[in-house]
Amino acid sequence: MKPPLEYVSLTIDLLPDAPTLAHYRQLIQDDIMGKVLNSLVVAFGSTFLALLAGFPAAYALVRLRLPKRLDTIFLLFVLVIKLSPPIVLAIPLYQVLRTLGLLDTLMGLILVYQVYALPFAIWMMIGFVRDVSVSYEEAALMDGAGLFARLVTVVLPIMMPGLIATSVFLLILSWNEFVYALLFIQTPSKFTLPTYIATLITEDETFWGRLAAIGFISSLPILALVGVVQKGLTRGFAGGLK
């Protein structure tokens, strides 16, 4: 899965530059772990928030008798968000964050990522909630389980594979996000990986070695995630079929 990265290292070998781990050492001096940590915090934070707000909403849209038109409105709404360029909402969002005092904070970034993460999460989970048979829930209702108990003990475990798949997509989405991270974070120590890479690229002297190293670091989790989810998904489906 890594041929592009090998290509880069090929071009770099053409430079009269001694290879080995020097670039990684430089990155560590640059507080790379801090940036990785920021990226992790933002990715997991926004994924968690999107699932937390999105799962009940997806459940309500599928199971509760809501006005029919709400479905269509929601679909159109998701479309508009998917299609509108991130920069378009950036100016008012800047104001929102400033008012909340969340400008230049990772919390603010987690919140702002919901612009894309939340509709996407609901969109995906609607499908998975639909796949959970109502009869399971009715059985639990007979046993006197309340709504909350049913959600936690019946619906969530059954749709776990779907939940994992949704989380993986959300994690990748936030891990790679660039525009809002660029606009709403000013302090270098709070940069996420994509904005940090951008500073390396746009500086006059481009640091090829460090770029290759960081490209490798930032691609690794995604490749790992894709691998994990493949395994998790098949296991989940196999369990469901028993």
Next chain:
Amino acid sequence: MKRPRFTSMLLLGPAAALFALLTIYPLGRVLILSFFMTEYGFEGATFVGGENYQYLLSDSFFQQATWNTISFTLMATVSEVALGLMLALMVSRRFPGRWLVIPTLIAPFVLSTMVVTAIWRAWFHYDFGFLNNLLRTISLSPVEWLFDPNLAMISLVLVDLWQTAPLTFLILLAGLQSIQPETYEAARMDGASPIQVLLTITLPLLIPHMLLAALLRSIDSFKIFDKVYALTGGGPGMATETLSMYVYKLGFKFFDVGLASTAAVVMIVVAGFLAAIYAVYIIKGRSRVA
């Protein structure tokens, strides 16, 4: 299962609150701001009616950015669908090593855009870059990929092509695999040559998938920002300044919030137009496409 109204409020509440704060309010806000002239940031806003729109439409920078966005979107979409189609046709038949070829083709799509731009920044390098080395080996003179005004836009299209052709490839491969083998057999029985089969059966049946791929790619290309930001910054001159870049510079570099909002509204209208096509498409072919 009948539930009181309170429950649905409770379940939908958090999501609705986030939508209101992060999408509906900003959309309304940007629309209002587009009718105001601002001095610096959000200060000193005065209502000017449609003046911003008038100014914008006659602004040569805006016209240039619009034209750049349109040409980028067209070039990127057409080349990505064409390359995706070629790859899909090549890979659709079974051959040894196919299991290895497909993941390799998809790999660029999994990478983060910033990593992609970093890779291409290296490839574009005048002295050491892989592309200029290629030109030298076939004894052509090296070129300034990102700093030649006539070439910079094409270089951006190349990067986009490399990163997202895997998506169109996947869509079209799925399309190819959904064509019934019997259709081909019937054609072969009638004595059709491979080229005839391609032109009269495969391509017509693939048209819905090609349209979907083109639509998805044109929507994303229209938004392009990060590659422009990291590779050319809109330059040289105005050669690669796209609408997203234009809004970014107005709003976050020159702090002309009013005018930036106006440009943003224009972008939303165009995006809404693309969305309408997409919505019609989904409703018409809901069963066909995931």
